[in-house]
Amino acid sequence: MKKMIGVALAATLLATGMAKAQQGEIKVGEINSYSALPAFTEPYKKGMELALKQINDAGGIKGKKLVIISKDDGGKPGDALTAANELVSRDGVVMIAGGFLSNVGLALADFAKQKKVVYLGAEPLSDALVWSKGNDYTFRLRTSNYMQAAMLAEEAAKLPAKKWATIAPNYEYGQSFVAVFKELLTKKRPDVEFVAEQWPPLGKIDAGPVLQAIDAAKPDAILNATFAGDLVKLVREGNTRGIFKDRAVVSYLTGEPEYLDPLKAETPEGWIVTGYPWYGITTPEHKAFLDAYQAANKDYPRLGSVVGYSTVMSVAAALKAADDTSSEGIIKAFKGLKVDTPFGPVVYRAADHQSTMGAYIGKTGIKDGKGVMTEFAFRAGADYLPSEADAAKLRPKD
Structure with missing residues (x-):
């Protein structure tokens, strides 16, 4: 009998300890294409881990430890939805973040x-998202x-080129990028x-065959989004x-190390790129x-x-600013939220929920046998967005 009481007491203490530990945590779900796109997602995870350590070393979220539970979507929307359901219903996360493909x-x-x-969409670039x-x-x-x-x-408008050809992957990201660039x-x-x-x-x-078809049209310039x-x-x-x-080439994302590094000395020179x-x-x-x-990473x-x-x-900034961890509380905190990033401060606009993060524009070159960006300059994101009033008109009417 004493043994049974002891086992029951131990189980109660264990459950109480777990409950107290969970009360001292705020859990956030994170989903990304880890197995499908490791060139991006492996450094992405290292960046997440660095931020998480800095936040928790500084006291976490109002004294509670921030915990991130990550899942792999394999680059498939269906797998992402399965992961999201598990994170919300089983793991009890207060919000989800991440994503790569649009x-x-x-x-x-x-x-x-x-x-x-x-x-919070981390990487998906489709304008439809917001x-x-x-x-x-x-x-x-x-x-x-x-x-x-x-x-x-x-x-591109500064180039003498008049005839353009485009190459882009046939899904939402590529289709929407080409359409807006043309416009x-x-x-x-x-x-x-x-x-x-x-x-x-x-x-x-x-x-x-892709390049043969492009060459046959005899364009002066090529837009690439692969x-x-x-x-x-x-x-x-x-x-x-x-x-x-x-031929002039304007190439989306190509100046990012993830995509330049594999090219090494094969990197084409003089392409206009973001990166x-x-x-x-x-x-x-x-x-x-x-x-x-x-x-932290020796890399x-x-x-x-x-x-x-x-x-x-x-x-972390949203959770710190929120009155509570309800969805309504987090949404209220995100609207107009200012966050410090390695690219400088960004603001999540209240009207369309788009951050004002900027990007670097430059040209491709080769240095020491590796692809690099040259002649680059930072472009502030807020300067390339429609006004909040105009952006609000682009969103569905409730």
């Missing part, structure tokens, strides 16, 4: 709306398709025309065929991040590192 992000945004749980399919529960960190297209169109460039340069477009499937590009392995195949095939010679020249940014906030990241950061770090810092 179709995955849109699926998570719809989940957030249906389940009334806050979702505009045509935006909802009260969804916010986005990264510089969006519209913002980066506006930055690139500004540079913005044509406004700046009514004399340009788009003479060819290619839509290879994501991760399955057959670069030879990334990761597709970009490597495109560049190698294009270099072999001489497709890029004497992350970590080796040349001298601002105090970036230096602090760079020093801490390199000390240099990628753009994913900045996104992961800034995602967790955004989550």
